[in-house]
Amino acid sequence: MGFYAPAQIVRDAREHGVEVRPVDVNTSRWDCTLESVGQGRLAVRLGFRLVRGLANAAGAGIVAAREDRPYSGVEDVWRRAGVPVAALRLLAAADAFTGLGLTRRAATWAIRALRDEALPLFVAAGVEREAQGDSEKVDEFRVT
Numbered sequence: 001m002g003f004y005a006p007a008q009i010v011r012d013a014r015e016h017g018v019e020v021r022p023v024d025v026n027t028s029r030w031d032c033t034l035e036s037v038g039q040g041r042l043a044v045r046l047g048f049r050l051v052r053g054l055a056n057a058a059g060a061g062i063v064a065a066r067e068d069r070p071y072s073g074v075e076d077v078w079r080r081a082g083v084p085v086a087a088l089r090l091l092a093a094a095d096a097f098t099g100l101g102l103t104r105r106a107a108t109w110a111i112r113a114l115r116d117e118a119l120p121l122f123v124a125a126g127v128e129r130e131a132q133g134d135s136e137k138v139d140e141f142r143v144t
Helices: 006-015 056-065 074-081 085-093 104-112 120-135
Strands: 019-021 033-038 041-045
Touching: 006 019, 056 074, 074 085, 074 104, 085 104
Parallel strands: 019 041
Antiparallel strands: 033 041
């Protein structure tokens, strides 16, 4: 089956009555998995490996960071998983945020607000804050 494209295999599975669920940041793993539908039936959950251009490390980071609790939004995925913004764009293009109630367009707009590097103003403020913290000592207050 190596010469069939994943889209062909998915289409054929659907034509034969197999439920195929999309890639989702809260439920997908790197590989495709089987999920119980009930009454002894299973559905195929597409994995992150099918998102064109997504690195294995990004997929692994998303899976590892959600072990404690599911993601609540795009920014939550970005902060907890530590994936680059480019990876989030790939996920948005693959509709992987629909489980969070976001359309492809809404997820793309939410991602546009994120940056991998800090903005120059915030970098300057952080450097200034560190310089002041080193030169000034904070007095301790004691309540008697």
